[in-house]
Amino acid sequence: MLEPEITAEDFIQQRQQPNPPILLDVREPWEFQTASLPDSLLMPMGEVTSRAHQELDPDAHIVVLCHHGVRSLSVTMWLRNQGFDNAQSLAGGIDHWSRAIDHTVPLY
Known part of the structure; x- marks a missing residue:
């Protein structure tokens, strides 16, 4: 089974592969x-x-x-308990993404 969390750097690599992961955003619509x-x-x-x-x-x-x-780690653990064995939480969330990966994504 995969680790419960995935780093932003590992996620970037996986997004570039064929059949990339589904990105499930569990924030509120205003945050999205x-x-x-x-x-x-x-x-x-x-x-x-x-x-x-x-x-x-x-x-x-x-x-x-x-x-x-x-929230994403909580949802990940719930999904895993429901049989979604390949669910992972993006470590640090979109805040880390904005700070370390893509500075064009707004901070809030």
Whole structure:
């Protein structure tokens, strides 16, 4: 089984491979509108339990994103308990991404 968290650097490499991970953004819509990453699926944390089984493939590699990595790790662990064994949390969230990877993504 994959580690519960993935670094931004490892995620960049995986996004460049064929069949990249699904990027699941579990922040609120206003946060998503403020700063987001391309090709991400918005599913606010409060909606994950009702939407995950309908919209996500349990066999897919899913990288979960939030602001700092706390909500995403919580959602990752819930997904894993539901059989989504390839779910990982993006360590540091979009805040780390903005600071270390892509300075064009706004901080908030």
